[in-house]
Amino acid sequence: MRKAGDRGAGCDTEITLMTLETNRGCPYGCTFCDWGQAVHTRVHELPLERVHAELEWIARHGLPYVYIADANFGIRRRDLGIVEHLGNLRRVHGAPAFCYFHLTKNATERNLATVASLHAAGVGCQVVISMQDTDARVLAAVRRSNITPERAVALRRACNDQGIPTLNELLLGLPGQTLASLRTTFTSAVSPYPGDSFFIYPLRVLEYRLRHDSGGEGKQRGGDGVIREIETLVPARMSLLADRRKRGPYGLQGGADGEPGRNQINQRDIPAKSSHQLQAGDRILIETPGGGGWG
Numbered sequence: 001m002r003k004a005g006d007r008g009a010g011c012d013t014e015i016t017l018m019t020l021e022t023n024r025g026c027p028y029g030c031t032f033c034d035w036g037q038a039v040h041t042r043v044h045e046l047p048l049e050r051v052h053a054e055l056e057w058i059a060r061h062g063l064p065y066v067y068i069a070d071a072n073f074g075i076r077r078r079d080l081g082i083v084e085h086l087g088n089l090r091r092v093h094g095a096p097a098f099c100y101f102h103l104t105k106n107a108t109e110r111n112l113a114t115v116a117s118l119h120a121a122g123v124g125c126q127v128v129i130s131m132q133d134t135d136a137r138v139l140a141a142v143r144r145s146n147i148t149p150e151r152a153v154a155l156r157r158a159c160n161d162q163g164i165p166t167l168n169e170l171l172l173g174l175p176g177q178t179l180a181s182l183r184t185t186f187t188s189a190v191s192p193y194p195g196d197s198f199f200i201y202p203l204r205v206l207e208y209r210l211r212h213d214s215g216g217e218g219k220q221r222g223g224d225g226v227i228r229e230i231e232t233l234v235p236a237r238m239s240l241l242a243d244r245r246k247r248g249p250y251g252l253q254g255g256a257d258g259e260p261g262r263n264q265i266n267q268r269d270i271p272a273k274s275s276h277q278l279q280a281g282d283r284i285l286i287e288t289p290g291g292g293g294w295g
Contacts, residue, residue: 018058023070024046027041027075028071030145032174059093060093065097066098068100073104083123084117086123088121096123097122100125103128111127125164129152129155132170133177134184135177149188165196206283207227207228208226216259217293218292222256225261225290227287231281238265256293258290258293264284
């Protein structure tokens with residue numbers, strides 16, 4: 001194991017950030033999202049002992065940044081205890097100094113308790129509010145269960161009172177968006193608080209459908225994956241973290257394996273775990289793997 005400041009093999013940059021998950025899965029089914037093909041699924045908690053051990057390793061090795069990569073951190077009752085444990089580690093080891101996460105939707109009071117606990121322990125954080133849009137028709141088109149504008153403003157106000165910055169996300173290119181609806185969204189999203197910043201993702205969703213016949217054959221055929229194609233409207237940076245691209249999910253009891261996934265930029269295959277600089281007009285194709293068959 002390497003400490004903060006060490007360099008990885010063949011890497012010229014210092015190791016300053018570690019990523020971990022405390023759970024996996026997402027109960028929401030937003031059509032623009034593919035959280036590791038775990039959307040619209042039951043949330044499975046990782047063992048708490050493992051989570052604590054990973055956080056303790058990060059703190060002992062002095063890594064200043066930790067990214068909790070849950071789809072909806074704070075959605076489980078135990079999550080407040082996890083950040084309290086992280087705060088105690090900060091007090092003992094002086095690390096980590098900053099924690100980044102995606103908070104669950106609409107749980108305003110619980111989210112405030114989460115960030116307040118970190119803030120009290122001296123752990124910096126930035127509250128991410130993923131609104132995407134405020135137009136009801138657009139949200140219905142992408143199956144988005146959104147945080148209401150009133151709750152978003154209340155969360156921003158509380159964060160401003162405690163000196164905690166917020167990062168607010170909006171998407172361009174969603175189905176049903178018009179120039180008039182975007183003006184309304186931008187107007188309602190902007191707040192008077194100096195700690196608020198806004199990220200606008202200018203993307204166009206070209207295709208979103210089932211990947212037919214990608215599930216493995218069997219008495220019970222594996223579920224089909226999905227196909228998403230997205231076009232970038234401006235230069236952008238893309239990071240990809242995917243699995244099952246070389247071999248599909250296993251079949252069981254004689255069932256066939258599912259089809260492996262595939263990732264492409266402008267019809268060129270790219271690795272499952274990679275980062276890329278994109279130009280306006282680049283097209284990203286994501287084909288998720290099919291499930292393994294049974295019997």
